[in-house]
Amino acid sequence: MGVTGSPTNIQQRSKTKGGIGESTLRPDGTLKVTGEFAYSSDMWHEDMLWGFTLRSTTAHAEIKSIDVSEALATSGVYSVLTYDDLPTEMKNYGLEIQDTPVLAHGKVRHHGEPVAIVAADHPETARRAAAKIKIEYVELPVITDEASATGPDALLIHEGRDDHHIGHVPHPNIVHRQPVIRGDADEAAKRADIIVSGDYVFGMQDQAFLGPESGLAVPAEDGGVDLYVATQWLHSDLRQIAPVLGLPEDKVRMTLSGVGGAFGGREDLSMQIHACLLALRTGKPVKIVYNRFESFFGHVHRHPAKLHYEHGVTKDGKLTHMKCRIVLDGGAYASASPAVVGNAASLAVGPYVIEDVDIEAVALYTNNPPCGAMRGFGAVQACFAYEAQMDKLAAKLDMDPVEFRQLNAMEQGTLLPTGQACDSPAPVAELLRLVKSRPLPPEQQWLSAGEDADVRALPGGLSNTTHGEGVVRGVGYAVGLKNVGFSEGFDDYSTARVRMEIINGEPVATVHTAMAEVGQGGVTVHAQIVRTELGVNQVTIHPADTQVGSAGSTSASRQTYMTGGAVKNTAEAVREKVLEIGRAKLGTYHPAWATAELLLEGGKVVTDGGEVLADLVDVLEDEAVDLELEWRHRPTVAFDLVTGQGDGHVQYSFAAHRAVVEVDTELGLVKVIELAVAQDVGKALNPLSVVGQIQGGTTQGLGVAVMEEIIVDPKTARVRNPSFTDYLIPTILDTPTIPVDVLELADEHAPYGLRGIGEAPTLSSTPAVLAAIRNATGLELNRTPVRPEHLTAT
Amino acid sequence: MRVNFTVNGRPQEADDVWEGESLLYVLRERMGLPGSKNACEQGECGSCTVRLDGVPVCSCLVAAGQAEGREIVTVEGLADYAKHREGAHPGTGCGSSGCGTSLDDAKRWQSKPTDGRSGETRELSPIQQAFIDAGAVQCGFCTPGLLVAADELLEQNDSPSDADIREALSGNLCRCTGYEKILDAVRLAAARQEETV
Numbered sequence: 001m002g003v004t005g006s007p008t009n010i011q012q013r014s015k016t017k018g019g020i021g022e023s024t025l026r027p028d029g030t031l032k033v034t035g036e037f038a039y040s041s042d043m044w045h046e047d048m049l050w051g052f053t054l055r056s057t058t059a060h061a062e063i064k065s066i067d068v069s070e071a072l073a074t075s076g077v078y079s080v081l082t083y084d085d086l087p088t089e090m091k092n093y094g095l096e097i098q099d100t101p102v103l104a105h106g107k108v109r110h111h112g113e114p115v116a117i118v119a120a121d122h123p124e125t126a127r128r129a130a131a132k133i134k135i136e137y138v139e140l141p142v143i144t145d146e147a148s149a150t151g152p153d154a155l156l157i158h159e160g161r162d163d164h165h166i167g168h169v170p171h172p173n174i175v176h177r178q179p180v181i182r183g184d185a186d187e188a189a190k191r192a193d194i195i196v197s198g199d200y201v202f203g204m205q206d207q208a209f210l211g212p213e214s215g216l217a218v219p220a221e222d223g224g225v226d227l228y229v230a231t232q233w234l235h236s237d238l239r240q241i242a243p244v245l246g247l248p249e250d251k252v253r254m255t256l257s258g259v260g261g262a263f264g265g266r267e268d269l270s271m272q273i274h275a276c277l278l279a280l281r282t283g284k285p286v287k288i289v290y291n292r293f294e295s296f297f298g299h300v301h302r303h304p305a306k307l308h309y310e311h312g313v314t315k316d317g318k319l320t321h322m323k324c325r326i327v328l329d330g331g332a333y334a335s336a337s338p339a340v341v342g343n344a345a346s347l348a349v350g351p352y353v354i355e356d357v358d359i360e361a362v363a364l365y366t367n368n369p370p371c372g373a374m375r376g377f378g379a380v381q382a383c384f385a386y387e388a389q390m391d392k393l394a395a396k397l398d399m400d401p402v403e404f405r406q407l408n409a410m411e412q413g414t415l416l417p418t419g420q421a422c423d424s425p426a427p428v429a430e431l432l433r434l435v436k437s438r439p440l441p442p443e444q445q446w447l448s449a450g451e452d453a454d455v456r457a458l459p460g461g462l463s464n465t466t467h468g469e470g471v472v473r474g475v476g477y478a479v480g481l482k483n484v485g486f487s488e489g490f491d492d493y494s495t496a497r498v499r500m501e502i503i504n505g506e507p508v509a510t511v512h513t514a515m516a517e518v519g520q521g522g523v524t525v526h527a528q529i530v531r532t533e534l535g536v537n538q539v540t541i542h543p544a545d546t547q548v549g550s551a552g553s554t555s556a557s558r559q560t561y562m563t564g565g566a567v568k569n570t571a572e573a574v575r576e577k578v579l580e581i582g583r584a585k586l587g588t589y590h591p592a593w594a595t596a597e598l599l600l601e602g603g604k605v606v607t608d609g610g611e612v613l614a615d616l617v618d619v620l621e622d623e624a625v626d627l628e629l630e631w632r633h634r635p636t637v638a639f640d641l642v643t644g645q646g647d648g649h650v651q652y653s654f655a656a657h658r659a660v661v662e663v664d665t666e667l668g669l670v671k672v673i674e675l676a677v678a679q680d681v682g683k684a685l686n687p688l689s690v691v692g693q694i695q696g697g698t699t700q701g702l703g704v705a706v707m708e709e710i711i712v713d714p715k716t717a718r719v720r721n722p723s724f725t726d727y728l729i730p731t732i733l734d735t736p737t738i739p740v741d742v743l744e745l746a747d748e749h750a751p752y753g754l755r756g757i758g759e760a761p762t763l764s765s766t767p768a769v770l771a772a773i774r775n776a777t778g779l780e781l782n783r784t785p786v787r788p789e790h791l792t793a794t
Numbered sequence: 795m796r797v798n799f800t801v802n803g804r805p806q807e808a809d810d811v812w813e814g815e816s817l818l819y820v821l822r823e824r825m826g827l828p829g830s831k832n833a834c835e836q837g838e839c840g841s842c843t844v845r846l847d848g849v850p851v852c853s854c855l856v857a858a859g860q861a862e863g864r865e866i867v868t869v870e871g872l873a874d875y876a877k878h879r880e881g882a883h884p885g886t887g888c889g890s891s892g893c894g895t896s897l898d899d900a901k902r903w904q905s906k907p908t909d910g911r912s913g914e915t916r917e918l919s920p921i922q923q924a925f926i927d928a929g930a931v932q933c934g935f936c937t938p939g940l941l942v943a944a945d946e947l948l949e950q951n952d953s954p955s956d957a958d959i960r961e962a963l964s965g966n967l968c969r970c971t972g973y974e975k976i977l978d979a980v981r982l983a984a985a986r987q988e989e990t991v
């Protein structure tokens with residue numbers, strides 16, 4: 001090392017620990033394990049009231065009258081509000097289309113729609129008062145499927161629709177329609193030696209995050225309101241809340257409070273406006289916490305879908321064409337349906353090379369529960385169907401299902417059906433190879449412990465339904481293709497503020513963004529990025545609030561890419577500023593200040609050759625560098641509404657699964673033995689979190705394969721199972737070991753080469769489990785979730 | 795009604811408790827101990843698990859009156875409880891004012907680079923530390939209930955098999971992790987426990 005002329009001592013270069021690529025632990029971990037982490041349902045304020053929402057008991061009805069007098073007269077009740085009490089002309093909200101009433105007016109369109117809200121001094125008082133509200137309904141016929149929605153006499157769910165999709169849909173009860181046409185599928189079909197078609201049904205899945213919808217609204221002296229709430233996108237909430245309250249956006253100050261999971265279910269508003277209305281009306285802080293029953297009505301679900309697919313292949317196994325029609329049930333309000341349609345259509349072909357395609361995806365308006373965003377967003381339903389098709393095709397060709405997929409796998413450079421080239425690595429064949437080459441778990445593990453069967457390892461578990469008789473094993477594979485980030489020309493940006501200063505003789509950086517940490521670990525990664533770029537050990541993560549620019553949504557696998565990218569970009573700008581200050585103060589002491597590439601590492605300014613020029617403490621002294629910048633990914637365009645062509649997506653991500661199952665064919669019970677997964681993450685900024693996300697996503701896919709479904713009565717459109725007793729999510733006994741292989745093939749367009757990871761593992765997990773069950777039983781199984789009666793043919 | 799009980803080693807009393815209030819509600823809303831979570835309030839998810847006279851229970855299913863005169867340990871008192879496991883007097887955990895969350899708790903998270911340990915220098919029980927180290931905490935909403943259940947498992951069985959762990963934690967739902975890292979955490983805590991014995 002050369003001699004430096006800097007006024008500080010000559011020191012060894014010390015690498016900053018805890019940068020990207022390391023499995024740094026969560027900054028909020030200690031608070032979360034001690035019970036001190038403040039989730040939205042934990043908020044408390046002196047003198048606060050409790051809000052409660054009265055919901056419709058019917059799915060489609062005119063509201064004749066609402067009488068709140070008895071509720072209002074209840075002792076302990078402070079306020080009861082209905083539609084008539086809304087303060088402005090803006091009485092609806094919505095992510096894309098403002099069709100969702102804050103409180104029902106004129107009509108209710110789905111079971112569980114909010115009709116009135118109550119504030120009282122005890123949650124039970126509020127609940128009992130709400131029960132005294134009298135509503136007179138005149139029932140209307142319910143629309144529950146495509147036939148009833150678009151039939152000749154169909155009632156319109158939304159009369160007088162005037163959104164921008166209306167011009168492009170064949171019927172007003174269709175929210176949005178997106179075709180994707182490329183080549184000539186009919187012509188290409190003539191080249192096929194074998195044509196396989198199938199009809200598939202995907203059930204309605206629920207996000208079932210554990211932390212209930214909740215928050216606290218505190219009226220402020222300036223006439224505004226402070227809202228502490230669990231959400232996925234503070235600024236999107238703000239944009240929808242402020243106009244309904246009749247307040248300018250700067251008078252609605254939002255702070256993220258602890259979020260107990262989201263998975264898309266917190267993209268739409270739930271109790272936000274209700275709590276603010278009650279707080280502003282009563283002049284007191286109001287807390288609303290949904291119970292689990294309400295939570296099932298309080299957020300949108302995953303679109304149930306009906307899918308028809310046709311594929312052709314030549315004798316030597318090359319796909320010739322694909323035609324499909326995907327009908328998504330959007331329920332009573334639009335929510336994210338238009339974007340889900342765009343995703344389903346543009347990703348309908350999956351990770352395969354098929355030049356001639358004819359695709360149509362639509363979302364319906366019905367009286368079923370509203371559906372919107374959930375992990376995998378439109379790509380999940382398609383993946384379930386095209387992967388079933390791949391297995392059918394392979395079987396017809398008498399080919400190995402993995403080899404067949406590999407033969408047709410897309411790769412870097414492949415044109416997708418939208419005409420967009422995949423310009424980053426697409427290791428589809430390699431991911432399949434990875435899961436396939438893992439050793440299979442030993443057969444009949446329930447016997448390996450000794451002679452007596454360990455019933456815990458069998459389908460049915462401790463309920464002791466079998467000792468191994470009639471238990472058969474199957475293995476299945478699947479792979480999926482998901483886009484990352486918001487597509488179709490959306491101005492998707494994120495903002496980060498990064499500050500660097502000297503505190504107690506140490507350089508400290510603070511990161512302030514509006515990113516919703518919903519459990520995914522963004523806060524961990526932000527600190528890692530700042531350490532990498534600014535070479536400081538101490539990083540403080542400022543609470544997310546609306547005092548800083550939008551970070552966009554924590555969804556679409558985009559936050560590490562987008563807000564991570566914004567933090568990186570801003571930190572780089574801070575670094576430049578710091579170096580500028582350094583040059584001005586100390587530049588004359590060493591020529592490297594002017595000539596070398598300089599870095600910040602271990603609290604020092606160093607040259608790229610590793611020479612230490614200065615301590616940050618001496619560079620900054622009592623100056624602080626503080627910058628807030630917006631950051632965007634490369635632009636996308638909207639898909640053509642007739643052909644579906646256009647460079648609509650930012651980035652793609654890929655995952656493959658191999659499922660091993662055992663099925664008790666007598667009782668129709670399934671035990672998933674192992675669910676191996678391989679995923680390309682571009683660059684693992686935090687390997688521990690990456691694996692955690694992949695395992696979590698895999699488990700949600702497993703859930704919808706074998707148990708999770710919101711059941712809606714087809715005659716009344718009422719939800720039958722809004723509870724954790726009846727809506728089942730996988731327990732630790734239902735979830736197998738999930739070995740994970742992580743590939744890191746950098747995407748040169750993304751920060752650090754990373755790829756969004758949150759959603760891809762949810763896609764292929766479901767079809768892999770289904771394929772394994774088919775392999776075990778020989779049954780066709782075209783619907784998910786699989787229920788015992790499907791396996792025993794009763 | 796008035797209810798008297800011991801929470802995390804401290805005698806407490808709650809006044810004006812409604813007949814229908816659950817132990818969970820009283821802990822969270824009257825004692826200022828929101829660590830036990832309210833994910834379903836139906837006895838299905840285990841997020842509200844506390845120990846009642848040593849036995850793990852869903853506090854959402856326990857009527858507050860049933861806790862009269864009994865000892866309760868919540869996640870807030872877990873570190874202390876684990877420390878005093880052998881002793882007769884489970885410690886001096888948080889009282890009604892010592893912990894819990896109020897509005898000014900929009901906390902800043904100090905993020906430090908880690909060499910195996912994270913967060914502030916606080917004493918954690920082995921299972922708490924293992925959950926952090928193994929990456930078993932994502933959103934963390936299931937964590938308090940899982941910790942109480944897992945701590946009891948390790949108290950009963952210091953080297954549980956995977957099947958034992960799965961059985962013991964089968965009443966606790968987690969929607970984020972896929973459970974693999976939760977298994978890792980319990981294995982890790984068990985292994986560390988063995989090392990120190």
Ligand code: FES
Pocket residue numbers: 831832833834835836837838839840841842843852853854855
């Ligand atoms: S909150 Fe008690 S079991 Fe779910």
Ligand code: FES
Pocket residue numbers: 210260261519930931932933934935936937967968969970971
């Ligand atoms: S429910 Fe989120 S970490 Fe378990």
